[in-house]
Amino acid sequence: MKIGDLARTAQCTVETVRYYEREGLLPPPARTAGNFRDYGHEHADRLRFIRNCRALDMSHGEIRSVLALADQPAAGCGAVNEVFDQHIAHVDERIRELEQLRGALLALRERCRHEQAVEACGILQGLAEMESEPRHERHTHLG
Amino acid sequence: MKIGDLARTAQCTVETVRYYEREGLLPPPARTAGNFRDYGHEHADRLRFIRNCRALDMSHGEIRSVLALADQPAAGCGAVNEVFDQHIAHVDERIRELEQLRGALLALRERCRHEQAVEACGILQGLAEMESEPRHERHTHLG
DNA sequence: TGCACACCCTGAAGTTACTATAGGGTCAAC
DNA sequence: GTTGACCCTATAGTAACTTCAGGGTGTGCA
Numbered sequence: 001m002k003i004g005d006l007a008r009t010a011q012c013t014v015e016t017v018r019y020y021e022r023e024g025l026l027p028p029p030a031r032t033a034g035n036f037r038d039y040g041h042e043h044a045d046r047l048r049f050i051r052n053c054r055a056l057d058m059s060h061g062e063i064r065s066v067l068a069l070a071d072q073p074a075a076g077c078g079a080v081n082e083v084f085d086q087h088i089a090h091v092d093e094r095i096r097e098l099e100q101l102r103g104a105l106l107a108l109r110e111r112c113r114h115e116q117a118v119e120a121c122g123i124l125q126g127l128a129e130m131e132s133e134p135r136h137e138r139h140t141h142l143g
Numbered sequence: 144m145k146i147g148d149l150a151r152t153a154q155c156t157v158e159t160v161r162y163y164e165r166e167g168l169l170p171p172p173a174r175t176a177g178n179f180r181d182y183g184h185e186h187a188d189r190l191r192f193i194r195n196c197r198a199l200d201m202s203h204g205e206i207r208s209v210l211a212l213a214d215q216p217a218a219g220c221g222a223v224n225e226v227f228d229q230h231i232a233h234v235d236e237r238i239r240e241l242e243q244l245r246g247a248l249l250a251l252r253e254r255c256r257h258e259q260a261v262e263a264c265g266i267l268q269g270l271a272e273m274e275s276e277p278r279h280e281r282h283t284h285l286g
Numbered sequence: 287t288g289c290a291c292a293c294c295c296t297g298a299a300g301t302t303a304c305t306a307t308a309g310g311g312t313c314a315a316c
Numbered sequence: 317g318t319t320g321a322c323c324c325t326a327t328a329g330t331a332a333c334t335t336c337a338g339g340g341t342g343t344g345c346a
Contacts, residue, residue, distance in 0.1 A: 011277045034312045052273040070267050077264035084252050095241045102234045109227050121220035124213050130195040132153045143286010177341050179294055
């Protein structure tokens with residue numbers, strides 16, 4: 001099948017499919033005489049696998065390591081479990097960050113209950129008063 | 144003060160300060176005879192404000208709209224409240240997404256309790272079996 | 287005065303995971 | 317032959333930084 005057909009099986013765009021091929025996540029397919037990509041069910045299965053991983057917010061790096069293992073059926077799956085454990089830990093961490101952020105935002109929001117003049121706005125005053133924090137270190141690809 | 148001094152007051156890097164100037168968040172400062180940037184306390188206050196907004200995961204677009212209002216002390220602050228309400232709603236939504244994701248990840252993780260051969264791994268089988276989902280629409284800049 | 291070191295400058299490229307644009311080719315149906 | 321749907325490659329853009337390349341400035345010390 002052609003690239004548009006493949007993309008539709010995985011509910012993504014042809015641009016994304018080509019991108020995955022460039023990134024090495026999808027192997028290059030056969031070509032027709034007209035240079036169109038020609039895919040079989042192996043590609044459809046692989047693309048679905050990749051899209052499922054993306055739906056789980058796994059990074060390309062994580063997907064690569066899982067794919068490498070999936071291609072060795074007799075190997076032990078310990079590394080898959082490890083990828084998942086780390087990913088789950090990152091999700092937990094990001095949830096905590098967002099919950100803290102939510103608390104801070106609500107506290108600020110409470111400082112301005114009605115529209116008033118900017119110079120009297122408790123939110124803006126709060127933004128001006130806060131002590132700036134050290135740069136946030138990136139701990140997770142989840143935002 | 145010079146850019147390194149300014150960056151230290153806001154606990155960020157000189158590169159970030161220059162970036163904010165290029166993005167128009169920070170106004171261009173005076174220059175010394177040697178072409179070094181020369182900042183006063185107004186810039187320090189503005190940079191702290193911006194960093195505080197960033198610490199709250201506000202996007203540059205959101206920060207721009209809030210700064211525009213902060214520069215009009217007699218205007219009404221309704222739009223600030225609106226920015227915050229939307230931002231809080233986005234945080235809520237992202238928390239919900241991540242909690243659903245967490246549930247899905249834990250369910251998959253449960254399918255493989257001990258290391259075994261890849262071909263018997265319940266996680267990999269799950270990733271292969273899942274129906275692919277439509278492309279995720281971007282609803283929030285929070286990841 | 288010259289050197290060393292810390293810091294400054296601009297411009298461009300890189301990160302991640304796509305997404306859009308530009309310009310041109312292929313193929314099937316009418 | 318024409319038209320419309322789809323195909324191709326290459327490149328640039330998105331957001332918010334961060335890094336790299338190559339060169340300049342200023343201060344303290346020998």
